[in-house]
Amino acid sequence: MKLATIELGGRQLPALFLDDGRVCDLQAFAQAAPPATLPFPWPETGRLTMVDLAAGGACTWAWCRDIAAVADAHLVSPGSYRLLAPIPRPPKNIFCLGRNYREHIQEDNASRNLDTQEPEHPQFFTKPWTAIVPHEGAIRYDQRVTRRLDYEVELAVVIGQGGRDIAEGDAPGHIFGYTILNDISARDLQKRHDQWFKGKAIDGSCPLGPWIVSPEAVGDPHALRISLKVNGEQRQNASTGAMIFSIPRTIASLSSGLTLEPGDVIATGTPSGVGYAMNPRQWLKDGDVIECEIEKIGKLVNRVEEVIN
DSSP, rough: OOEEEEEEEEEEEEEEEOOOSOOOEEEHHHHSSOGGGOOOOTTTSOOOOHHHHTTTHHHHHHHHHHTTTGGGGGBBTTTTTEOOOOSSSSSEEEEEESSBBBBHHHHOOOOOOOHOOSSSSSEEEEOOGGGOOOOTEEEETTTTTTTTTOOOOOOOOOESSOBOOOOGGGGGGGGGEEEEEOEEEEEEEHHHHTTTTTOOOSTTTTHHHEEEEEEHOOOOTSOEEEEEETTTTEEEEEGGGBBOOOHHHHHHHHHHTTTOOOOOOOOOOOOSSSGGGGSSSSOOOOTTTEEEEETTTTEEEEEEEOOOO
16 A cells, blocks of 8 residues: 555546555545544645645554545546656655765765765755656756766655654654655766755756655665666665664754654665766766665656757
């Protein structure tokens, strides 16, 4: 059972993907249900979004399990919809965690002849929502902007119950679910501007999806296989257990003095195997197909498409 956002008949709406392949229109289910039975407030706009579902937290997943038992009531016809990013526009910029895998730090040091130490605290940056593209969407490559395009597969956390100053022990209760993020990075912009944001923020640099999986289905998020291929060639292959900062610690650190909201997305860093650390360095080019895969979640696939002047 997975939650996704689809485009159907010109409308964006949340959908429930069942294990047998059927797809349910959750907007239709919510409209047909008594408001008091919904696990989230009915939006004033009348349009249900994934952010609304995230606000329901674990109760949303229980509601979805009930829907699965009567799914035939509001099915979406195969081929009638387009898959979008699960949260096309989060409440804030996407929060990202840098340098959170030891081997990635080591390869970065080796590639730049540095000897930096492991961070003592999580290192954060953000990506704007305008960078988001869905599963099978195009990664935009404009050589007028960058010629050093790189990839980074990451486990992404979707916040359910919001809050500020969240204790590490309470953090799991604030997680709505998990998805996959590819932190596409313009390495020349990172170097030129001497910080991470600009090189991580260009349009098309944040493939996200294809859906959100519940914490119950994922189990231990620090025991998942995480990998990435470029044109079928294995580039990254690790375990999320190699994170330096756990997800609860990351949430506790990020929320200190900063309010997290339902639907906020946190990317948890990438393992080793990135293109800039290879010898010779391997930059993405027009036509490259990137497959990001995380155990128990699925596969996020995107193609690089060069912008023709």
